[in-house]
Each structure stands twice: as C-alpha cells, then as structure tokens.
Amino acid sequence: MFNLTCSAILLTFNALSHPGDQINDAPTSVRSFSPESEVNDDIIETYFKQSGPLSIEWYEHLTLLANPWLGGRQPGTEGSGIAGEYIVWNLNKNGLTPAFEDESDWYQHFDFNVDSAPPEVLSSFASIDDIALIEGRDYAVLGNSGNGEVEAPVTFVGYAIEEGEDGYTSFDEADDLTGQVALMLRYEPLDEDGASQWAGRRFSPHANIREKMNAVIQ
Numbered sequence: 089m090f091n092l093t094c095s096a097i098l099l100t101f102n103a104l105s106h107p108g109d110q111i112n113d114a115p116t117s118v119r120s121f122s123p124e125s126e127v128n129d130d131i132i133e134t135y136f137k138q139s140g141p142l143s144i145e146w147y148e149h150l151t152l153l154a155n156p157w158l159g160g161r162q163p164g165t166e167g168s169g170i171a172g173e174y175i176v177w178n179l180n181k182n183g184l185t186p187a188f189e190d191e192s193d194w195y196q197h198f199d200f201n202v203d204s205a206p207p208e209v210l211s212s213f214a215s216i217d218d219i220a221l222i223e224g225r226d227y228a229v230l231g232n233s234g235n236g237e238v239e240a241p242v243t244f245v246g247y248a249i250e251e252g253e254d255g256y257t258s259f260d261e262a263d264d265l266t267g268q269v270a271l272m273l274r275y276e277p278l279d280e281d282g283a284s285q286w287a288g289r290r291f292s293p294h295a296n297i298r299e300k301m302n303a304v305i306q
Contacts, residue, residue, distance in 0.1 A: 149178070216242070230297070240269045248272035249294050250303035253286045259303070270304040 152158075152174060158167030176194045186194045209229045214221040221227050243265060246258040256277070275295040277285045286292040293299065 238269065240267055242271050243268045244271045245304060246273060247276055247294075248300040248303050249276060250299075250306070252276065252294050253292070265304060272300055272304070 153161070153171055158171055159165055161168045161171045172195070179194060185191050188196060209223075212223050212229050214223075214227055223229065245263075245265070248270065249256060249258050251257060258272075274297070275284070275291055279285050284291045284295070286294065
C-alpha cells in the first residue's frame with residue numbers, strides 16, 4: 089500500500105501579469121487562438137509572437153510536466169512528487185487557495201493498492217484435431233479467462249459482431265452455438281490498408297472483446 093497525494097486543477101486566464109504589474113490581454117485558451125500567418129512564415133515563431141505571454145507560459149508548463157525526466161509521473165514515484173510540487177508552487181504563486189476543507193493543503197490524501205498483479209496462466213492447452221497449438225504463437229489466454237476444460241466442435245463466427253454499421257452482422261437468425269466453441273476474429277472489418285472501415289482512427293466500439301463475447305453468448 090502506498091499513501092499517495094493528488095493535486096489537479098483546470099484554469100483559464102483572461103490576462104497574465106508581468107513584472108511591473110503590467111496586465112496584457114490574452115486569449116482565454118491557447119487552443120482558441122489561431123495566428124494570422126502567411127505561407128512563408130515560420131508558423132511556430134508566428135504563433136508565439138502573436139499569442140503573447142499565455143502561450144509561452146503554457147509551453148513552459150507542458151515542457152516540464154511532459155518531460156521524460158519525470159518518468160511518466162506514475163503514482164508513488166519521484167517524478168509524480170516533483171510534478172505535484174511544481175503544480176502547487178504555481179497555484180500558490182497565482183494567489184489561489186485549496187478547495188478542500190483544510191485550506192492549507194493542496195493535496196487530497198488517499199490509499200491506493202499497487203500490488204494488484206495481472207493474472208498468471210499456470211497452464212493451458214489447445215489443439216485442432218491432432219495438431220497442438222502453441223501458446224503465445226497460435227493463441228493467447230486473456231486476462232478475463234476462467235479455469236476449466238472443454239472439448240467441443242469449433243464454429244467460426246467471423247468478427248462476432250451482432251449489429252455493426254450499415255446492417256453488418258456476423259450471425260444468421262438461425263445460428264445456434266450451444267455446445268460449441270466460438271472462434272472469432274479480433275477487432276472489426278478492415279480496409280486494404282489494415283484500418284477500420286467504421287472508425288476514423290483506431291477502432292469503433294464494435295471491436296470491443298466484451299461486446300463480441302456477449303454476442304456469442306446470446
């Protein structure tokens with residue numbers, strides 16, 4: 089068990105202060121700013137010049153918090169602690185106070201169990217007729233698998249998608265998988281480049297393994 093601390097805040101600034109108490113107007117969000125540039129401009133240089141001090145401060149935060157030096161800021165690590173100290177220092181510098189009952193502490197303390205190891209496969213065996221399959225090469229045991237032995241005919245169910253896009257389905261109304269082992273493909277229909285036909289990037293919810301299993305069970 090680790091006793092961890094967490095601090096997080098989402099801020100937008102209408103203005104930023106500078107030495108000499110000068111206030112400069114700035115966009116409420118860096119993402120809302122679009123620089124006016126020409127084709128031959130250095131877009132990065134133009135961006136920082138026109139967006140003003142807000143973009144520079146935002147970039148400084150990003151450079152430190154996303155730096156590999158912090159090791160990904162995994163909970164309980166030194167990098168996570170440094171990131172927390174940096175955030176707290178900036179909150180105090182901007183004159184903010186914690187929202188918790190104890191206004192002297194920016195951290196919300198809680199216990200977190202980091203000892204939960206992934207399930208260990210003690211033994212597994214699969215074969216097709218007299219051909220033994222090799223674990224890790226021909227098949228993999230998923231973490232949500234259970235213990236037991238089964239011997240049954242194998243039925244191929246394609247992508248095991250009950251209701252996909254544009255009326256797509258892997259099943260006929262008369263299909264009955266009772267007493268059979270369902271052999272399914274991962275993910276969903278792909279195009280010639282190996283990308284999903286139903287999602288702009290990565291995969292659609294139809295590729296979820298849990299949805300496939302529910303479709304086979306039903």
